[in-house]
Amino acid sequence: GQVINLADYRPTDFVLERVDLTFELDPTETKVEARLIFHRREGANPKAPLVLDGDELSLAGLLFDQVEMSAEQYTATAESLTVYDLPAAEPFELTITTIINPEANTQLMGLYRTGGIYCTQCEAEGFRRITYFPDRPDVLAPYTVNIIADKAANPLLLSNGNFLGGAGYGEGKHFAAWFDPHPKPSYLFALVAGDLGVIEDTFTTMSGRDVAMKIYVEHGKEPRAAYAMDALKRSMKWDEEVFGREYDLDIFMIVAVSDFNMGAMENKGLNIFNDKYVLADPETATDADYANIEAIIAHEYFHNWTGNRITCRDWFQLCLKEGLTVYRDHEFSSDQRSRPVKRIAEVRHLKSEQFPEDGGPLAHPVRPTQYREINNFYTTTVYEKGSEVTRMIATLLGRETFKKGMDIYFDRHDGQAVTIEDFVKCFEDASGRDLAQFSLWYHQAGTPLVTASGSYDATAKTFSLSLEQMVPATPGQTDKKPMHVPLSLALFGENGGKIEPASVEGAEYAGEVLHLTGRTQTAVFHGVGSRPVVSINRSFSAPINLHFDQSPADLALLARYETDHFARWQALTDLALPNLLKAARHARDGKAIVCERTFIDALLAAAADKNLEPAFRAQALALPSEADIARELGSNNDPDAIHAGRQAVMKQIADQGAEVFAKLFETMTTPGDFSPDARSAGRRALRNAALTYLSYAQCSPGHAKAAFDAANNMTELLHALTILAHRFPESGEAITALSAFRDRFAQNALVIDKWFSVQATIPGAATLDRVRKLMESPLFKRTNPNRVRALVGTFAFTNPTGFGRADGEGYRFMAREILDIDQRNPQLAARILTSMRSWRALEPVRAGFARAALAEIEQAPALSTDVRDIVERTLK
Numbered sequence: 001g002q003v004i005n006l007a008d009y010r011p012t013d014f015v016l017e018r019v020d021l022t023f024e025l026d027p028t029e030t031k032v033e034a035r036l037i038f039h040r041r042e043g044a045n046p047k048a049p050l051v052l053d054g055d056e057l058s059l060a061g062l063l064f065d066q067v068e069m070s071a072e073q074y075t076a077t078a079e080s081l082t083v084y085d086l087p088a089a090e091p092f093e094l095t096i097t098t099i100i101n102p103e104a105n106t107q108l109m110g111l112y113r114t115g116g117i118y119c120t121q122c123e124a125e126g127f128r129r130i131t132y133f134p135d136r137p138d139v140l141a142p143y144t145v146n147i148i149a150d151k152a153a154n155p156l157l158l159s160n161g162n163f164l165g166g167a168g169y170g171e172g173k174h175f176a177a178w179f180d181p182h183p184k185p186s187y188l189f190a191l192v193a194g195d196l197g198v199i200e201d202t203f204t205t206m207s208g209r210d211v212a213m214k215i216y217v218e219h220g221k222e223p224r225a226a227y228a229m230d231a232l233k234r235s236m237k238w239d240e241e242v243f244g245r246e247y248d249l250d251i252f253m254i255v256a257v258s259d260f261n262m263g264a265m266e267n268k269g270l271n272i273f274n275d276k277y278v279l280a281d282p283e284t285a286t287d288a289d290y291a292n293i294e295a296i297i298a299h300e301y302f303h304n305w306t307g308n309r310i311t312c313r314d315w316f317q318l319c320l321k322e323g324l325t326v327y328r329d330h331e332f333s334s335d336q337r338s339r340p341v342k343r344i345a346e347v348r349h350l351k352s353e354q355f356p357e358d359g360g361p362l363a364h365p366v367r368p369t370q371y372r373e374i375n376n377f378y379t380t381t382v383y384e385k386g387s388e389v390t391r392m393i394a395t396l397l398g399r400e401t402f403k404k405g406m407d408i409y410f411d412r413h414d415g416q417a418v419t420i421e422d423f424v425k426c427f428e429d430a431s432g433r434d435l436a437q438f439s440l441w442y443h444q445a446g447t448p449l450v451t452a453s454g455s456y457d458a459t460a461k462t463f464s465l466s467l468e469q470m471v472p473a474t475p476g477q478t479d480k481k482p483m484h485v486p487l488s489l490a491l492f493g494e495n496g497g498k499i500e501p502a503s504v505e506g507a508e509y510a511g512e513v514l515h516l517t518g519r520t521q522t523a524v525f526h527g528v529g530s531r532p533v534v535s536i537n538r539s540f541s542a543p544i545n546l547h548f549d550q551s552p553a554d555l556a557l558l559a560r561y562e563t564d565h566f567a568r569w570q571a572l573t574d575l576a577l578p579n580l581l582k583a584a585r586h587a588r589d590g591k592a593i594v595c596e597r598t599f600i601d602a603l604l605a606a607a608a609d610k611n612l613e614p615a616f617r618a619q620a621l622a623l624p625s626e627a628d629i630a631r632e633l634g635s636n637n638d639p640d641a642i643h644a645g646r647q648a649v650m651k652q653i654a655d656q657g658a659e660v661f662a663k664l665f666e667t668m669t670t671p672g673d674f675s676p677d678a679r680s681a682g683r684r685a686l687r688n689a690a691l692t693y694l695s696y697a698q699c700s701p702g703h704a705k706a707a708f709d710a711a712n713n714m715t716e717l718l719h720a721l722t723i724l725a726h727r728f729p730e731s732g733e734a735i736t737a738l739s740a741f742r743d744r745f746a747q748n749a750l751v752i753d754k755w756f757s758v759q760a761t762i763p764g765a766a767t768l769d770r771v772r773k774l775m776e777s778p779l780f781k782r783t784n785p786n787r788v789r790a791l792v793g794t795f796a797f798t799n800p801t802g803f804g805r806a807d808g809e810g811y812r813f814m815a816r817e818i819l820d821i822d823q824r825n826p827q828l829a830a831r832i833l834t835s836m837r838s839w840r841a842l843e844p845v846r847a848g849f850a851r852a853a854l855a856e857i858e859q860a861p862a863l864s865t866d867v868r869d870i871v872e873r874t875l876k
């Protein structure tokens with residue numbers, strides 16, 4: 001694959017006016033007839049040929065204005081169709097016929113088969129696997145779609161837009177016609193055909209229109225789609241209330257499929273979902289599953305305005321739709337649930353996924369300028385950091401002005417394919433602020449490091465805060481400019497009360513947000529009557545690393561009195577981290593591990609504090625992960641030492657807090673019928689956290705076994721199973737529980753995925769053999785991405801001591817697996833390969849093994865562009 005550069009962007013020479021597609025569906029020989037009406041763009045070269053994209057296509061027919069074209073008028077290859085001598089100005093029609101094989105499509109891009117149905121995935125460049133087409137997001141047109149198929153096997157024929165009609169069609173066949181009046185790019189095209197069950201509902205929009213809502217799932221699974229429908233209706237209402245956005249077709253459909261490369265896809269009017277993010281019931285779904293379903297249903301729905309009505313000019317602008325839509329779904333979940341708890345979860349995710357990406361060989365700007373394989377840019381940087389950048393605009397401008405900027409964006413760009421510059425301009429116009437320096441967040445990769453130090457002058461009653469920022473070098477970017485960093489900040493007195501300064505000099509400070517714009521900057525707070533304890537980056541207002549030496553006593557004060565609960569959690573984390581880092585070093589050096597009293601006292605106080613919501617207390621008790629500790633250590637990492645150190649810290653907390661945990665386990669029950677609401681989920685989370693510590697205090701599987709036997713919901717059942725398997729893998733209790741769980745849920749693929757994941761994450765070197773054995777199990781399905789991710793992906797991403805075992809066997813195993821998966825599904829292979837991105841931070845022996853495994857992949861013949869791109873960048 002060659003390199004695509006943002007700087008080379010040019011509009012197309014031809015304008016596409018209309019698209020009319022006819023599919024004659026067949027499992028192995030589907031005929032696609034595409035009638036495309038074009039005209040040459042005004043001012044375009046009158047001689048330029050029309051070049052259409054293809055991928056593994058062969059041309060079966062080509063008509064110009066209904067007349068067959070002769071061989072010298074065009075050139076067709078598997079990757080392109082070039083048509084010469086086209087009219088200078090007047091419109092013309094091309095009719096292109098291709099024959100494709102959905103059954104043989106294992107990449108799951110384009111038209112493919114899953115669970116006996118036909119389905120499509122076109123983003124980013126899948127449409128070109130269906131027909132020759134200008135397959136780029138700035139080519140928008142209304143589509144008519146005709147679907148012809150065997151009626152018995154495919155009673156359901158779906159595509160985008162509104163249903164036009166259908167009828168019988170010859171022997172045993174029928175057809176349906178759909179029309180989508182909203183001009184759209186090809187990546188939003190969708191088709192589904194087959195035999196599915198449905199749940200239906202109606203939504204009345206704010207202007208009083210009735211929208212038919214349908215969620216299609218495998219027959220028999222209809223009841224498990226009820227929560228998704230509920231989340232969808234809440235999303236539609238929320239987008240009307242908060243963003244003023246109304247749905248715009250007569251029908252909104254979701255189809256759940258079991259083979260899907262990502263979470264879901266926002267095709268216009270016909271979203272297609274990985275069934276993992278649709279299906280839930282109390283017996284089989286965890287609270288995390290419910291929260292994910294709510295978030296992803298909302299995310300795809302919100303794309304209707306941020307992505308579909310206003311789309312991307314080119315794929316470099318991916319964050320225009322993804323970052324913004326993640327921001328919107330985060331806001332939605334915050335409004336539906338607990339804002340601080342949601343923020344803690346977001347930041348945990350950002351730090352564990354995006355920070356390592358930004359600090360490693362795959363780092364790239366939120367708005368990149370170069371790619372070889374666009375599928376490799378659906379990254380946590382584009383999505384999550386992109387969301388954080390949007391959040392910072394809201395923080396800098398304030399709620400009202402941010403809303404005004406969004407309204408300008410929707411008014412100004414509806415129906416267009418636009419850029420990040422267009423987006424930012426709307427906020428400049430709304431606020432009158434120059435956002436040029438702020439825009440560096442889109443263009444400079446790397447997580448800024450902000451170093452802070454404070455000094456108090458009791459005589460002058462001033463507090464000076466010195467700040468310094470540094471953006472680390474990243475691939476292709478060595479010299480970085482200082483960024484505009486919005487730091488939400490507050491001062492607290494020794495009694496825990498907030499101190500309001502009389503004035504601030506040296507930095508803009510408004511609405512409790514300090515604007516750091518210089519490389520170094522000192523803000524002086526006047527009228528500060530006593531030494532303040534300062535809380536910086538409250539609510540994680542900027543996605544930065546903050547170095548600020550605060551005493552354990554100051555952190556404990558913030559953990560107790562901060563009014564921003566995110567900042568309380570941050571203070572507890574800042575208390576925990578030095579203890580965990582020291583424990584890892586001591587474990588490596590064979591020294592005794594002893595935690596600070598202040599840390600454990602503060603943690604237990606939070607755990608027992610009845611004024612705090614249970615979900616928050618559960619987050620406080622969930623210590624930084626082994627990967628978090630590795631990231632903080634930065635280099636020369638030994639996963640075994642990190643693991644041992646963390647275990648020792650857990651044990652000390654457990655011993656000191658045994659009474660607190662016993663009480664919490666006993667009281668945090670959720671009697672009555674199961675409810676997935678956030679409050680009940682919070683109680684379960686806290687009860688589970690207590691059980692974890694009890695198992696450390698007790699050092700035997702008794703508690704977990706009893707909890708496993710008593711559990712009446714998947715959240716508690718799975719947690720008990722995890723404790724048994726992870727802490728006591730060889731015990732009879734663990735072995736019995738694992739097989740009971742498998743037998744009970746053998747018919748439910750999504751639960752069996754959990755069964756694989758629990759085992760893939762058992763700490764220690766022995767797990768590799770277990771994973772190998774599990775791959776031989778009849779339950780393991782190599783062609784199902786969820787299953788591969790559940791076992792192989794989870795092992796690589798979340799088992800540092802198993803995957804990173806000292807003899808390098810984990811990395812060698814992964815190299816072989818990546819090459820195997822790559823044969824069928826390059827996107828999936830490339831995604832799992834990114835688990836190796838932090839290999840340089842390992843201690844030298846492991847790093848050597850990891851490098852050799854990467855080299856083995858790099859040298860293999862016939863690599864996909866996807867895997868080649870990732871492996872080469874990872875090794876560079």
Ligand code: HT7
Binds near residue numbers: 124263299300375
């Ligand atoms: N916009 C969707 C992206 C997506 C995708 C990308 C590449 C290959 C397969 C894919 N499936 C879905 C998902 C989203 O962000 O909403």
Ligand code: ZN
Binds near residue numbers: 299303321322325
């Ligand atoms: Zn999205």
